[in-house]
Amino acid sequence: MTDVDITSPDDFSSSKKPQRLNIHHLDAKLAAGFHSDCENLLQKFKKCQNYSYTSFAQVWRESCFLGIFKGLNNILTMKTFVENAFFNAKKFLYSPDLYIQTGALYVLYGLYYKQPINKWVKVRLTQADVDQLxxxxxxxxxxxxxxxxxxxYKMRLDGAFQYCALPLPLGLEPKFLKRVDFAKNEIASRSSCDSVLNKFKTLMEEDPDLVQFDETDEEYQKLSQKYKDQLFIFPSQLGAHLKKAYSETFHVQLEESPQTQAKHITLLKAKATEAANATYRGDRKVVTAIDLQTPSTSFNS
Structure with a gap:
């Protein structure tokens, strides 16, 4: 069976034909939605600035995260969704931020013990996953x-992990082939535009590495001027491009560097000089018909 009926019983009383959705498309949409919800949950947990499970549980409840299981009445769809949820939650274990990594472990813990099926799905761990954990x-x-x-260690003792060679099972049946393609294409890792903008805004406003990047970029420019004859050096404007994009996107007026201010002053002076030497319309002589002394074209009667 490759299709899932997504219509309600009341729809059969009407003349409309029941709509059907391909189960692989449904899996992809559910996984993409879970990835976005999981990302938002972990960002909220990160703001707590601690590794306490109590703080994570509070964020979990405030976000009503267990609502992700609602509407999945088919056991096969539920099982596939849980497997994909584990698969996507594990991606956050590889985040460079320890708060996000810890939150990802807590998500795996919460999903494993709250999955609404009798025979619980295990969390597949590859060698890379084990090393990262x-x-x-x-x-x-x-x-x-x-x-x-x-x-x-509680999850280990309870047998929550299934150690395997690949993140997802392989098989010759179409359902396995579709899921392998789904994993390779990283469909579930797509985020909304708002999520991307929020990440960019956080980077520009809160990331301390950006300040160090600006200092390094400035020092690079000084050294490049010193050794430009001996080396092939490209002009770096990454910091300026980032600030310009941030200013245009969020309509924020950023403080200009002394070099930028000096450049703007030079341009303003040049424009002022051009304006002083320009001839304005008010000073220009307007040529009229009298000046042209055009001969009359009228005929005598």
Whole structure:
């Protein structure tokens, strides 16, 4: 069976033909929606600035995250959705931010113990996933933050993990082939435009690395001028382009650097000089018909 009926029983009383949605398209849409919800959840948890599971649980409840299971009445669809949810949640384990990594572990923990099916789906872990989890847990051990450590070992003891070679199962049946294509194309990793803009805004306003990037870029420009005859060096304007995009997107007036201010002053002076030497319309002599002394074209009667 490759199609799922998404119509309600009341629709059969009408003359309209029941609409059907391809199950693989449905899986992709559900997975994309989950990825966006999961990303928003982890961003809220990151703002708590701690690794406490209590803080994560509060954000989980405020977001009504268990609502992701509503509307999935078919057991096969539910099982596939849970598998894809684990697959997408694991991606956040590879984030460079430890808060996001810890939140991803908590998401796996919450989804595993709250999945509304009798035979629970296990979390597939490849060797890379195991190594990444071990690195996260070792970091928390060094920081003496034991809540993530406890949750990880509880899942291990309860048999929540299925150790395997590939992130998703392979098979010759069409359902397996479709899911492999789905995994390779990273359909679920697509975010909305608002999400991308929020990331960019956070980068420009909160990321401390951007300040260091500006300092490095400025130092690079100075050195490039010093050694420009010996080396082939391209002019770097990445910082300026980022600030311009941020200013135009969010309508924010950024403080200009001394070099930029000096450049603008030079341009203004040049324009002022051009204006002083220009001939204005008010000073121009207007040529009239009298000046042209055109002979009369009228005929005598």
């Amino acid at each position: 071990k690195e996260i847990i070792d970091t928390h051990k060094e920081n003496r933050c034991f809540e993530p450590v406890f949750i990880y």
